[in-house]
Amino acid sequence: MEQEATDRGTVYPWQCDHVGHMNIMWYVGKFNEANWNLFARLGLTPSYPRGSGRGMAAVQQNVTYKRERLAGDIVGIRSHLLEIRDKSIRFRHDMANAETDEIAVFCEITVVHMDRSQRKSGPFTDAIREIAMRHLAEPAEA
Template sequence: MKDEIAGGNAMEQEATYRGTVYPWQCDHVGHMNIMWYVGKFDEANWNLFARLGLTPSYLRISGRGMAAVQQNIAYKRELLAGDIVEIRSHLLEIRDKSIRFRHDMTNAETGELAATCEITGVHMDRQFRKSAPFADCIREAALKHLAEPAEV
């Protein structure tokens, strides 16, 4: 697997979500309703997590989970029925028990930025319902994908 592509890391270059805006996802104004932005960003979350080793299998076997504790969405341009949507994700920060990342949603045809979403998520122990440190292998994978690597 290539770690570097055209000056950015592989995660930044590969979409974490691609899909279409369907007519039933549009509201009375004619553009995609906000509930669907959240859903598409959520789907990108799981693709991003899998790239870091937080796969469904890992989460099931380890008894771990991820929980969003903060989510901020900025809407830039409307998306209409039939538009092709692409999301690219950028890991901004990894801490002992939390992760912060940003999704950029674009209209894949025009390249226009439609929305951004910054999320802070917490790694948790599902049995005790408390935050838990990331496994070393997850932290190591995440450090390789930081959008702006921390200075050593």
């Protein structure tokens, strides 16, 4: 299933390190921006944590670098919900070169739905689970 982009941007010279490619901290930052767009599609909009006392906490993140990104490159991120459990979701972000559509980096993340006041995990609402089930997908091979 084709996924709509969850983030799109440019690699700026100030995001590059002494080797001349985008530094790892900026990849993670771009994936974080994609997180919020993916969450909104699942009903976890910015107003959700404000009004519900709930939130999301990352518990695992694995990044695989396949191709470097250079200043001036335009990148797009597509996100794929891989799994939903009672209190957690697992998803993957694919960052591709916008000119060639070649995947440069991908990141798989597991996040836990939590009660912010109790500081412990809690189940997703039925409404969010229902939306998430419609978004389950397998990513394209990288």
